[in-house]
Amino acid sequence: MRVDWQTVKHHFFTRAFLLFLVVGTINTFLCSFLATVIEPLVGNANLAFNIGYLLSNGNAYLLNSLFVFPTRMTLTRYVKFFLSYVPNYIIQNAIVFVAYNLLGLPSIASYLLAAILGVPITFLCVKIFAFGRH
Secondary structure (H helix, E strand, O other): OOOOOHHHHHHHHOOHHHHHHHHHHHHHHHHHHHHHHHHHHHHHHHHHHHHHHHHHHHHHHHHHHHOOOOOOOOHHHHHOOOHHOHHHHHHHHHHHHHHHHHHOOOHHHHHHHHHHHHHHHHHHHHHHOOOOOO
């Protein structure tokens, strides 16, 4: 399989991707913080991650709408944004499951590893599907 470097450059060597990384970093820490705070309350790292993920998703939409893909926020766009995170959600949950449950990594390390590995796929989904930018 041949990599089309022009396509890679077009999507990932941009101001939008850099801002997406900044917003993602903020949101990763928010999600990880929320999950860490929630974990003792629910007694399960996987459930805590899911709750933290869902709570931080609204923040991600707000920051992406304001700074990464400046657009007016609407319910329809939020639903598309939320749906564009489904692949990321699946990937991150699988990583947390493997890292925490099977490999025995600390929960916070599992949360951060999951966030880092899901970024490129999520960026493309958000950019193209939620905000309609090709």
